[in-house]
Amino acid sequence: MAVQKNKISMKNISKTFTTRTGDVSVLKDVSINVFENEFLVILGPGQCGKTVLMNILAGLEQPTGGEVVFADGTPKMGDLGIVFQKYYIYPWKNVMQNVELSQEVKGVDKKTRRESAQKYIDLVGLSGFEKSIPRELSGGMKQRVGIARAYATESDIMIMDEPFGALDAQTRYQMQEEILKIWEKKKRTVIFVTSNLEEAIYLGDRIILLGGSPTSVKAEYIPDMPRPRNYTSKEFLDLRNEIADNTDLAL
Ligand SMILES: Nc1ncnc2c1ncn2[C@@H]1O[C@H](COP(=O)(O)OP(=O)(O)OP(=O)(O)O)[C@@H](O)[C@H]1O
Ligand SMILES: [Mg+2]
Known part of the structure; x- marks a missing residue:
């Protein structure tokens, strides 16, 4: 090795x-x-x-x-890119706003952070849902928002605390595959x-x-x-x- x-x-x-x-x-x-x-x-x-x-x-x-x-x-x-155990996304913000928050708090300009957020929304398979708000999403999709937001910090370290614990078995298997694909x-x-x-x-x-x-x-x-x-x-x-x-x- x-x-x-x-x-x-x-x-x-x-x-x-x-x-x-x-x-x-x-x-x-x-x-x-x-x-x-x-x-x-x-x-x-x-x-x-x-x-x-x-x-x-x-x-x-x-x-x-x-x-x-x-x-x-x-x-x-x-x-750091952190995916919390509980869906830690803002219910009143849509998918795009939740993901771009990672960079918004750092003062990155709107155009740059939108482009970056879009890249990670696409990566986690949420293209087309940018304007959806969390209550319109399934548990698996909400967790994808959390993952996209953690990636959008551009940190090379990702901490994921039982991100799939709240998901049903089928969605959980699917997310396990997805997270490996994203990591690869x-x-x-x-x-x-x-x-x-x-x-x-x-x-x-x-x-x-x-x-x-x-x-x-x-x-x-x-x-x-x-x-x-x-x-x-x-x-x-x-x-x-x-x-x-x-x-x-x-x-
Ligand atoms: N601020 C605190 N004050 C006192 N005890 C605490 C505090 N935070 C955590 N604990 C205790 O520490 C222990 C571990 O908690 P923790 O949430 O880290 O467990 P966990 O392994 O993440 O559990 P789970 O699998 O349910 O997520 C628990 O017994 C909890 O009550
Ligand atoms: Mg815990």
Whole structure:
């Protein structure tokens, strides 16, 4: 394998919340390296601290211990492409306005940001829906808006926190294929969070398995299978069993 350039290092990240009922330690010594242009999957059970970790990575929350180091320097607020777990799109803005927002907040002029937004609307397959507002769109389409907006930041780092969690199974499979196609067309460093084991194996160049209480890194897996991967192939099922055996919580 070619030498991989390190893009992000999460070093011994710990997070403890102080609540009315006492301290809650959510993350402990989480260390993860992310390589340039890889599709990294972070797999962990519900409530284990995945979103907290992504918020720390994105600079939206401070760790109690440890640090995040970006090889190209710490990005400024709004510089990272983030797809949130909940559809984080403005209901009163149409598709075009939602996507161009990434650049609008940076003061990019209207013509430039429209052109850029159009490029990503086309990329995620929403051409023709530019003027639609979110309530006129299906769940899958709303999530595409979120993906297009994250891409439109032009960040080379994309954080996707369970982007397909709210979708029905059929749409979810379709979106998994789509997101790989988009990534292959436009390589970026992707950190994709999921609690779905099959989704992790279908997508990941590498899978980091989280577990324990407080949560830390349990294991790393490299699915050695060409894409598109087949959910029912022997290699797929073998890896599924191997990971399932290593986790005590239902995934
Ligand atoms: N601000 C906060 N104060 C106290 N506890 C918090 C806070 N934010 C998160 N937590 C706790 O941290 C834990 C992890 O939350 P988090 O949302 O990161 O889990 P998750 O792995 O993303 O779950 P899910 O799979 O449901 O998205 C939860 O127990 C949650 O209650
Ligand atoms: Mg979460």
